[in-house]
Amino acid sequence: MTITARIATILGVVAVTSCSTGSNSSPPPQNTSTSTGTSFAPLPDPPERKAIDAYLAMWREMAAAGETSNSDAPGLAKYATGDALLVIKNSLAEDNRKGMVTKGSPKSDPQVTNVDRSDGAVTVVKIRDCGDDSAWLKYRRGTNDPADGQAGGRRSILAEVKAQPDGSWLVTRFAVQGVGSC
Amino acid sequence: MLKRIAFAAAITMAGLVATASSARGDPGWGSVDCSTTPGPGCELIAEMSQAQGRPSVSGTTTQDGTSDSFECRYVPAGQGDPAVPQPEGPGGWFRLLCSADGKATANRPPVWIPAGQQAEPSITPEQVAMMAKSRLRLPAPSIAVNPAGEQLVHLPTWLWLREGWRTTSSSAAVPGITVTAVAEPVTASWSTGDGTTVTCSGPGTPFTADHDPKAVSPDCGHTYRRASRGTPGEVYTATVTVQWNVRWSGAGQSGVFPGLTTTTSTNLRVTESQALNSR
Numbered sequence: 001m002t003i004t005a006r007i008a009t010i011l012g013v014v015a016v017t018s019c020s021t022g023s024n025s026s027p028p029p030q031n032t033s034t035s036t037g038t039s040f041a042p043l044p045d046p047p048e049r050k051a052i053d054a055y056l057a058m059w060r061e062m063a064a065a066g067e068t069s070n071s072d073a074p075g076l077a078k079y080a081t082g083d084a085l086l087v088i089k090n091s092l093a094e095d096n097r098k099g100m101v102t103k104g105s106p107k108s109d110p111q112v113t114n115v116d117r118s119d120g121a122v123t124v125v126k127i128r129d130c131g132d133d134s135a136w137l138k139y140r141r142g143t144n145d146p147a148d149g150q151a152g153g154r155r156s157i158l159a160e161v162k163a164q165p166d167g168s169w170l171v172t173r174f175a176v177q178g179v180g181s182c
Numbered sequence: 183m184l185k186r187i188a189f190a191a192a193i194t195m196a197g198l199v200a201t202a203s204s205a206r207g208d209p210g211w212g213s214v215d216c217s218t219t220p221g222p223g224c225e226l227i228a229e230m231s232q233a234q235g236r237p238s239v240s241g242t243t244t245q246d247g248t249s250d251s252f253e254c255r256y257v258p259a260g261q262g263d264p265a266v267p268q269p270e271g272p273g274g275w276f277r278l279l280c281s282a283d284g285k286a287t288a289n290r291p292p293v294w295i296p297a298g299q300q301a302e303p304s305i306t307p308e309q310v311a312m313m314a315k316s317r318l319r320l321p322a323p324s325i326a327v328n329p330a331g332e333q334l335v336h337l338p339t340w341l342w343l344r345e346g347w348r349t350t351s352s353s354a355a356v357p358g359i360t361v362t363a364v365a366e367p368v369t370a371s372w373s374t375g376d377g378t379t380v381t382c383s384g385p386g387t388p389f390t391a392d393h394d395p396k397a398v399s400p401d402c403g404h405t406y407r408r409a410s411r412g413t414p415g416e417v418y419t420a421t422v423t424v425q426w427n428v429r430w431s432g433a434g435q436s437g438v439f440p441g442l443t444t445t446t447s448t449n450l451r452v453t454e455s456q457a458l459n460s461r
């Protein structure tokens with residue numbers, strides 16, 4: 001069942017009754033500096049909010065790691081796992097091999113499109129974003145020579161974020177589509 | 183009656199054909215763009231469109247500004263697979279055709295469809311993969327050499343590909359199955375026309391002005407020892423053949439296809455250089 005993103009409407013679901021016995025303490029809210037047009041009510045973090053935060057933080061960490069094309073940047077695994085982490089690391093390693101670094105940052109505008117519940121708790125959040133990487137560009141390392149590839153632009157991005165046994169939320173998969181797809 | 187039902191069971195297929203980005207740079211998401219570099223996670227596109235109740239796939243493939251729409255349907259086949267006994271009862275043999283142009287691309291034996299059955303075309307990931315493979319558009323190789331004009335005996339010739347060496351992929355999807363075929367260039371085998379074959383594991387290094395003209399290419403080159411004078415046309419024909427590995431993955435399965443090749447050739451005139459020889 002598809003539930004359109006209305007963060008304010010799902011405040012009833014706050015507790016994440018994960019099957020682990022760990023505490024449900026969550027990390028302090030991330031200071032999201034990503035320039036998004038989305039704003040959220042200052043209420044206890046619903047799972048959708050945590051999922052959105054993890055999603056935004058994933059791109060923020062990728063952008064930070066991209067400045068040196070460091071595929072081993074420790075921040076990467078804090079917000080992504082599985083295929084999502086693999087794809088990011090491979091991308092950074094490939095850039096590093098080519099002598100490229102990425103400067104700037106992407107813009108995001110994520111919306112929750114779907115949540116899956118298990119025993120009443122939200123366990124999976126699906127996100128649809130219309131990101132923009134026209135100000136997040138690759139350069140030859142140590143220069144200001146932009147790599148003369150295709151231009152950036154607005155891209156439809158889909159992502160899957162899953163609750164972890166420790167109560168954190170990690171992006172497990174994402175799919176970035178071509179420029180002009182949104 | 184049966185014919186009509188079978189035709190009505192047509193499903194739509196979509197293939198997304200794209201070309202992977204070259205070694206040139208991209209915006210930040212360029213190297214993880216599913217339309218150019220399908221990888222893990224890209225199946226979300228199909229999954230999430232299904233979740234919203236929309237047809238999971240439909241529409242068009244795009245490549246170099248042209249587009250095709252894909253469709254799968256059953257068409258009557260004159261007879262069945264001789265190895266399979268004809269089932270009892272009314273019905274007929276049908277072949278599954280999946281293509282953009284009405285010509286068969288799903289290479290599979292006919293199936294028996296009992297009369298009156300709603301024939302949902304069933305197709306395996308490997309069959310979808312064959313369709314994805316058929317949509318691959320491998321870049322044609324383009325030869326570059328240094329020196330740019332005539333080659334000189336004993337002076338190293340640099341060989342490289344200006345075009346034709348980039349990972350290329352295409353996808354095809356039916357509801358529930360999205361498969362991507364990826365072709366990766368593996369070797370460039372150069373037949374230099376004087377009886378030598380040079381196999382390079384990459385596209386070769388472009389010669390640039392900061393290289394010593396007398397230096398040997400670091401990864402792909404040849405030094406002619408005899409002039410081409412006296413050969414037909416007074417030239418050597420240099421041919422490059424790029425060998426591609428093709429693998430596919432999707433719907434939790436993966437596999438490899440027989441490799442593909444691309445090839446092109448050019449004529450090279452090789453002359454003696456007294457100046458170099460007398461050094």
